[in-house]
Amino acid sequence: MTTEAQRPVPAPDDESAPFFDGAARGVLMLQRCRDCSAFHWPVCEVCTECLRDDLEWVEASGRGTVHTFGVMHRVYHPALAKDVPYNLAVVELDEGPRVSAAMVGVSNEKIRVGMPVQVAFEEMAPGVFAPKFKPR
């Protein structure tokens, strides 16, 4: 029996199922308001732009730019002790929403605000994929 800390992994639920199903197919899914066409991240019940609640899931481009980023040094979770320093990034998607995620395919020192990026899915638990972003 191991006492090693379990790494935090994404835990899909019913309302986020379209998002995680898309991720498993390599497609970034976003909600869009049928009334005002605003895109949303993360899952929401009502559109923050028009307060209506007629939302549909659509395929997003998966493209965006780095809005801001940081490099984590402190170990807040024991399972991440071997990962520090690791990057955290906020990506502004071409569709508008800003997504908290992480960068791959680039060293922490080379990440820049404004860097154009493309989604890259990573299997973080068996069958559970999450979007990260790589330079494009």
Add this chain to the structure above:
Amino acid sequence: MAYSASFNPSGGGAIAGLGMTAMTRDYTKSASGLAAEAIRLAIEDAGLTKDDVDGLLINAGVTQGVSLGLQPTLGFRNLKLVNHMNAAGSTAGQMVQFASLAVQAGLATTVACVFADAPLRPGVSAGAAYGGAANRPRGMASLAPAYGFFGAANTMYALAARRHMALYGTTQDQLGAVAVSTRAWATMNPAAMQREPMTLEDYHNSRWIVEPFHLFDCTLVTNGAIAVIVTSAERARDLKQPPVYVIGMGQGHPGNPRRAGYENEVNTGAITARDTAFGMAGVGVGDVDVRELYDCYTYTTMVTLEDYGFCRKGEGGAFVADGRLGPGGSHPTNTGGGQLSGYYMWGMTPVSEAVIQTRGQGGERQVPQHDVVLVSTQGGILDHHATLILSPDPAAGTAKGSR
């Protein structure tokens, strides 16, 4: 500015009492126990008795250690006003605002406003208390911990600071200058938790928490409580302490829109709050003598200075770099060591030091000119903002306006 003709800020509320427990990393008692001590001290400070208090406003910290239940715990009976308020770190400013309005409207005469928290316990580190991994969210909320987004405010403020650095060329040295000037004030405050002098080199040598933040960019998690007693300006004149008049107040809540077209990382609610507060007080940014700004991070001080108009947007880095915020500087700011080096009692940190400075009781660190004292309380990730303008002169605005 158009305000109700019946509202006269200078005839409104005043802070008549201040009570502070020891500010410590040791666990001595519960948040309720700390709240009781702070309220008792504030009542004594004002020269009042417990029975004089007819209003109670409560603000809990990260552990939610106090609640509406504080009233029966403290044996307050027949109150005319009570509430457990929450607008994150801006709550302390808001408590004083609502208390001032309440005493002016006649809802109550003597309102105790208290913040209390005891996040540090044996075996619970500052990081665990504020940034821990206790929750196991599901759905899309489970993505953040999977990416390693821990540390809550540390991380999100660091990312905000990075955005400012990228847009405006703000440097690590400039963030460090805030840490250094704030520490210089703390060396003169017996209540401050970090009183050793700090150099810019010390700042750079402090360990990384989450880049671009070093340890010395971040506040000190603290156990303690602070209470103030708000009463009418008229009544405050008859009490024990020099009255601290609330001559202006305002709020701003940008709402953290995380989508294209907003720069919420580099703009705070102070932009909205300042106009209401300065307009009400009849003073301008150039009239402010002392600044007590919510400084959970070095960056918060810098961006808040910009948003009140002490310098232009994006110029905060250059503004703070010459040491003007420190002792002897042209813009005394966070004169008790703030949250960075003093104590982290959320919005009560700036409120408490503002009361001390407005009264002229700052001892070695007292700013000689303290006619207009600006208080900013800040909550969320720059989501909520409440401003107070305090003065020892209820007509300070009129005086400034007649210049």
